[in-house]
Amino acid sequence: MTDHERYEAVVVGCGPGGAAAAANLARNGVETLVLERGVDAGSKNVSGGLIYAEESAPYTIDGLFPDFREEASERPVTENYIHNVAGDKVKTFDIGDLHHHDTAWADSVLRRRMDSWLARRVHELTRETGGGLLTEVHVTGLLREKGEIVGVTCEELDPIEADIVVAADGVNSELARDAGLMDWEDPDEWFQGVKAVAEMDPDVVDERFDIDEDEGEAHLFSGDLFDGVRGGGFLYTNEASLSIGTVFHLDSIAEERAEPQELLDSLLTHPLMAQWLGDDYHEVEYSAKLVPDSKKAALTAPHQDRLVVVGDAAGQMQAQGPIIKGMNHAVTAGALAAEAFADARSRGDPHRAGEFYEKKLHDEGVMDKLRPTSYRAVGKIGELGPIDGVANAVAESAVGRFGVRAAEGLVERAYNSPTLVSMIPDTKLPYVTLPTILGEELGERVTDENHVQPPELDDRIGDLTYDVGDPHIELVDNSFEASGTAVTACPVSAKDFGGGCYRDEMVQTNGHEEHLVSLDTQPCVECGTCAVVADTDWEHPAGGKGVEFEQG
Amino acid sequence: MPDIDPTEHEIADLGPKIKDVDDADELREMLALEEDGEDRVPVKTLIEDRIEKVEAEDEGELDPETVDLTEMTVADIANMVRDVDDADVLRDILEREREGKERSSAITQIENRIESVEGSDDEGEDVEYVPPEEKYPELDHPTNDKQWVEGTAGAEYRDMWVFCETQAGELVDVSKEMLGKARDLMDQYNEDYDADERVVAVLLGDEAGDYVEDVTAYGADLVLYHEDDRLERFRHKPYTEIVTDMSRAGGELASEGHEDVDWKDYHEPRYTVFPATNNGRDLSALVQGALDSGLASDCSGLYIEEAMISNPAKVGTAGDKKEFERVLHMKRPDFSGFEYSTILCIDKPNRDFHPQGASVIPGSFEIPDPDYDREAEVVEYEMDLDDEWFEVGVTEFDRLSGGVDLTGNEVVVAVGRGIGDDPTTGIELALDLVDAFDDADLGLSRGVITSSYAFDSHVEQYVSEERQIGESGQVVEPDVYIAAGISGAIQHKVGCDEADTIVAINTDPEADIRDFSDYVIEGDLFEVLPRLTEAVERGELAAAVEASDD
Numbered sequence A: 001m002t003d004h005e006r007y008e009a010v011v012v013g014c015g016p017g018g019a020a021a022a023a024n025l026a027r028n029g030v031e032t033l034v035l036e037r038g039v040d041a042g043s044k045n046v047s048g049g050l051i052y053a054e055e056s057a058p059y060t061i062d063g064l065f066p067d068f069r070e071e072a073s074e075r076p077v078t079e080n081y082i083h084n085v086a087g088d089k090v091k092t093f094d095i096g097d098l099h100h101h102d103t104a105w106a107d108s109v110l111r112r113r114m115d116s117w118l119a120r121r122v123h124e125l126t127r128e129t130g131g132g133l134l135t136e137v138h139v140t141g142l143l144r145e146k147g148e149i150v151g152v153t154c155e156e157l158d159p160i161e162a163d164i165v166v167a168a169d170g171v172n173s174e175l176a177r178d179a180g181l182m183d184w185e186d187p188d189e190w191f192q193g194v195k196a197v198a199e200m201d202p203d204v205v206d207e208r209f210d211i212d213e214d215e216g217e218a219h220l221f222s223g224d225l226f227d228g229v230r231g232g233g234f235l236y237t238n239e240a241s242l243s244i245g246t247v248f249h250l251d252s253i254a255e256e257r258a259e260p261q262e263l264l265d266s267l268l269t270h271p272l273m274a275q276w277l278g279d280d281y282h283e284v285e286y287s288a289k290l291v292p293d294s295k296k297a298a299l300t301a302p303h304q305d306r307l308v309v310v311g312d313a314a315g316q317m318q319a320q321g322p323i324i325k326g327m328n329h330a331v332t333a334g335a336l337a338a339e340a341f342a343d344a345r346s347r348g349d350p351h352r353a354g355e356f357y358e359k360k361l362h363d364e365g366v367m368d369k370l371r372p373t374s375y376r377a378v379g380k381i382g383e384l385g386p387i388d389g390v391a392n393a394v395a396e397s398a399v400g401r402f403g404v405r406a407a408e409g410l411v412e413r414a415y416n417s418p419t420l421v422s423m424i425p426d427t428k429l430p431y432v433t434l435p436t437i438l439g440e441e442l443g444e445r446v447t448d449e450n451h452v453q454p455p456e457l458d459d460r461i462g463d464l465t466y467d468v469g470d471p472h473i474e475l476v477d478n479s480f481e482a483s484g485t486a487v488t489a490c491p492v493s494a495k496d497f498g499g500g501c502y503r504d505e506m507v508q509t510n511g512h513e514e515h516l517v518s519l520d521t522q523p524c525v526e527c528g529t530c531a532v533v534a535d536t537d538w539e540h541p542a543g544g545k546g547v548e549f550e551q552g
Numbered sequence B: 001m002p003d004i005d006p007t008e009h010e011i012a013d014l015g016p017k018i019k020d021v022d023d024a025d026e027l028r029e030m031l032a033l034e035e036d037g038e039d040r041v042p043v044k045t046l047i048e049d050r051i052e053k054v055e056a057e058d059e060g061e062l063d064p065e066t067v068d069l070t071e072m073t074v075a076d077i078a079n080m081v082r083d084v085d086d087a088d089v090l091r092d093i094l095e096r097e098r099e100g101k102e103r104s105s106a107i108t109q110i111e112n113r114i115e116s117v118e119g120s121d122d123e124g125e126d127v128e129y130v131p132p133e134e135k136y137p138e139l140d141h142p143t144n145d146k147q148w149v150e151g152t153a154g155a156e157y158r159d160m161w162v163f164c165e166t167q168a169g170e171l172v173d174v175s176k177e178m179l180g181k182a183r184d185l186m187d188q189y190n191e192d193y194d195a196d197e198r199v200v201a202v203l204l205g206d207e208a209g210d211y212v213e214d215v216t217a218y219g220a221d222l223v224l225y226h227e228d229d230r231l232e233r234f235r236h237k238p239y240t241e242i243v244t245d246m247s248r249a250g251g252e253l254a255s256e257g258h259e260d261v262d263w264k265d266y267h268e269p270r271y272t273v274f275p276a277t278n279n280g281r282d283l284s285a286l287v288q289g290a291l292d293s294g295l296a297s298d299c300s301g302l303y304i305e306e307a308m309i310s311n312p313a314k315v316g317t318a319g320d321k322k323e324f325e326r327v328l329h330m331k332r333p334d335f336s337g338f339e340y341s342t343i344l345c346i347d348k349p350n351r352d353f354h355p356q357g358a359s360v361i362p363g364s365f366e367i368p369d370p371d372y373d374r375e376a377e378v379v380e381y382e383m384d385l386d387d388e389w390f391e392v393g394v395t396e397f398d399r400l401s402g403g404v405d406l407t408g409n410e411v412v413v414a415v416g417r418g419i420g421d422d423p424t425t426g427i428e429l430a431l432d433l434v435d436a437f438d439d440a441d442l443g444l445s446r447g448v449i450t451s452s453y454a455f456d457s458h459v460e461q462y463v464s465e466e467r468q469i470g471e472s473g474q475v476v477e478p479d480v481y482i483a484a485g486i487s488g489a490i491q492h493k494v495g496c497d498e499a500d501t502i503v504a505i506n507t508d509p510e511a512d513i514r515d516f517s518d519y520v521i522e523g524d525l526f527e528v529l530p531r532l533t534e535a536v537e538r539g540e541l542a543a544a545v546e547a548s549d550d
């Protein structure tokens, strides 16, 4: 037997999933070590920014961390709208009912602030058990003995053994990949989220949205402002800033050769935004991250040997129509995994935690939210090409349009139905066609002039903080065919831009010309996109290296 | 009914709540409720744990004067007596145990406790000192106790010695850092102990004397150096011999000819500090071994303070505590720097552990401002070096180049991705321009270095990170910086904008580089570079630039 450092539990990642797991393990007296690769928890993390506490969920973030809402979140969401855009015409629906369905509360958050607060609590709790939180440690994979997972390997530390390994390492989980539970092959299992944080005085926020300091708004956007790319936009109010971003199906970004930063700019510069962004748009941070689509990516058995996988790492990110629920499910799953371990341990069989965890996900109804049976019935079929084409045609036809006009109330109600929105097929119909028709037929013209000049990509990169380490991504195949999609899909690269990660180049070799791509990982924001759309060897940077988000 | 009905709570909030319940019966009622109700295994475990804990605490309240010892395990007794401070009560317990079960391990526990509460006055048994040879007669090399080299006890030690490493003709930074730290420590030391001990700098090498002024400026009171051509490169045998010899000079074990020196009248240094560099690590271990002491390697913090020690091997008497004065506390990072240990090197009753020695991680301390007005006593240490020490020689060496150093050039010609249409020619044209100047070199933007361009072999050698200008490359301040086909990203800018004159060549007159250039030549670098080269060769460009300087 080799002599490894040993803890009862090792939790990898200190986002909401890891924090919840660690807190609940510590409460059960389990000796818990938490490893986080960022210089600080949250320095690597991006979300749009609404964290939900669901009434039906067995665990919520404020249940596990009592002062969460006072200390770590921004504003409660008190108003919710979806805007259907067609050119400069917009039809707005109030989707408060959908938002409030099963919602105890929902707050906007910025991840640097939120996660670093959680991390301090996690460190206090886990230290009591003889463990603690170590930052700047990059976990590289699973430690195996006789073929069985018994711990983790790290770039900065010797291998560590544990009775349970909680992989809460987020999207592009190196642990889930190592265990063979996830591959990063299929773009249609992912969304890509891109976001800008714009500084704004709290008084100005209150005034422009006509809200009090303890109120906040959530606005969602869909329709024709994204060049037919499937997805939508969002705008959330924080205490002293706005989070504005987009979430698109990655396969659609890849197919359309869309430039994510331009799609974000389309949103930022739309006349509708003028009322909120004003003339003094000041972007303090540009960021991006992949988001799994639980309907397709959620692991049905997220465990193996002593490994349990929670949160984004297990694909547990639910797109409930336009509403995005990832953080809350990561919290629930993390806490359930901890509970499962406590159960298994008290039965004298700690290594059965995975099995109990899977059962709890089902019994507590989490799995059915992540992979709804209704989607399997309707959504999948809706995605098959011909039917989508027909549906599109129907919606486009005069009759379809008439239907929309006649049924305005019905559409608003449909938007507010959790069952209907979770069945939405991943096609242009719901994301682009229908909202555009709604905007055209029912919308009102927006006459405001938008003066926002979003920063160029090189300035966005220049404003970020990097601690450059060794390259963490390697191009396996540098032909344009294999990896060229990354030139456009990478949120910090663009066609005809020499300063990004991916650049396409025509190279003369021995008299003939080749179309190649080259890669420089220095401006990388570690979003994970090129792990899926290009032929790469993809890892996270070493502990503490790479990009550091101040907002997140 | 208990105050808390567990079935009404989630396990997460039960944890903290249950900690306030101290009554075992109440907890049992809660357990029953849970069993009848939700029957959650972790909740039951939680309550059962608490019951166990509460009952254990109750037991802790047992009265040691009346408790029935026969009901208790030895461990229980050991725990109980730990809280009893009254020797009479303890004697009474001892008596009862002797009359009762008479367990020898329990008796020892109680006796030990009596001893420690009464303190071991003079009657306390001395730990008998037995030399290792006698203790382990069966071993020809008794390693259980480390064999001594000197076996000195109770000798006199003074001063803090700093081994100052030089590399490639310069005092390395860590030497300056150590001198600064030693200066601070000894100033404080002299004040605290009303003493007059010195910082001693040790220099070895073929031209060791050249650094005397520097080490003085950085804080030495006494500089010891030894020069010999054979010491040009570090070799551990001669280096160890010399440093050891110096350390012993004037002391009880001084070598021949060094019995009396006017600069030292004590046995050996009180403290020694070495750099934790490759050579310093090597030397520190050998010297500290030869001087019969220990070494705290790779330290990042040092301070001098008293230390209370209770280890019988150090104190000499079991159960006693003793304060040791003037102990160098040597902090070193463990577990990749997440934890620290503080290492102390302390004399034993029959054997000294001096010098207290540390090697110091470069960068741990600040480099002080040098004071070239300082004065120090300087001693060239005379010593014959044995040829045998040089049997291991250095036949060849290669200094890893610190890469290409572009910082000293008058002119830097840098090219960027603008060469993309014909990268090899682009580099060739830039090199032609470099050659046209007297003192110039080639720089590159990162965009070129990380490209997939296929360069012909004769220019390929130039395309490497060694020539990168910018935030993650070199920062240059030449008189003239020529940037051809470089857009002027902020990360590139920080590497060149201190140049006196910046000339940009770009097909796009709006490129960012315009904002910080003195001249922008709008044009294709493949045409402009050759024309510039011609101009320089004819001496026209220099004239133009000089004119602009005014």
Ligand SMILES: Cc1cc2nc3c(=O)[nH]c(=O)nc-3n(C[C@H](O)[C@H](O)[C@H](O)COP(=O)(O)OP(=O)(O)OC[C@H]3O[C@@H](n4cnc5c(N)ncnc54)[C@H](O)[C@@H]3O)c2cc1C
Pocket: A012, A013, A014, A015, A016, A017, A018, A035, A036, A037, A038, A041, A042, A044, A045, A046, A047, A048, A049, A050, A051, A052, A137, A138, A139, A140, A168, A169, A170, A171, A173, A174, A192, A193, A194, A195, A245, A246, A247, A288, A289, A290, A291, A310, A311, A312, A313, A317, A324, A325, A326, A327, A328, A330, A540
């Ligand atoms: C633009 C955008 C908008 C979103 N909007 C919302 C929203 O409004 N509401 C919502 O609920 N969700 C939203 N999400 C999704 C949400 O952010 C995620 O679902 C959530 O963060 C998942 O939490 P997690 O704990 O599983 O992983 P993460 O929060 O990603 O945490 C993983 C942690 O593990 C660390 N880590 C990763 N690999 C390693 C390693 N090898 N070694 C050590 N540490 C490692 C990371 O640094 C990180 O701290 C959005 C996401 C994006 C990108």
Ligand SMILES: Cc1cc2nc3c(=O)[nH]c(=O)nc-3n(C[C@H](O)[C@H](O)[C@H](O)COP(=O)(O)OP(=O)(O)OC[C@H]3O[C@@H](n4cnc5c(N)ncnc54)[C@H](O)[C@@H]3O)c2cc1C
Pocket: A461, A466, A468, A497, A498, A499, A500, A522, A523, A524, B415, B416, B417, B418, B419, B444, B445, B446, B447, B448, B468, B469, B470, B471, B472, B473, B474, B484, B485, B486, B487, B488, B489, B490, B491, B492, B495, B505, B506, B507, B508, B511, B523, B524, B525, B526
């Ligand atoms: C953390 C970090 C650190 C970085 N560190 C550095 C660093 O240290 N050094 C560094 O250089 N970069 C660094 N970069 C990269 C930097 O952001 C830019 O990507 C890089 O400098 C761009 O190189 P470029 O100017 O050669 O290419 P581009 O930006 O592609 O510019 C090419 C220019 O050439 C012009 N051009 C094209 N054809 C011709 C022609 N025929 N004749 C004349 N002009 C032509 C174009 O108009 C354009 O302006 C760093 C990036 C990050 C994120």
Ligand code: SF4
Pocket: A473, A486, A489, A490, A491, A492, A493, A501, A502, A521, A523, A524, A525, A526, A527, A528, A529, A530, A531
């Ligand atoms: S290089 Fe890859 S991981 Fe990095 S930002 Fe671009 S797409 Fe994302």
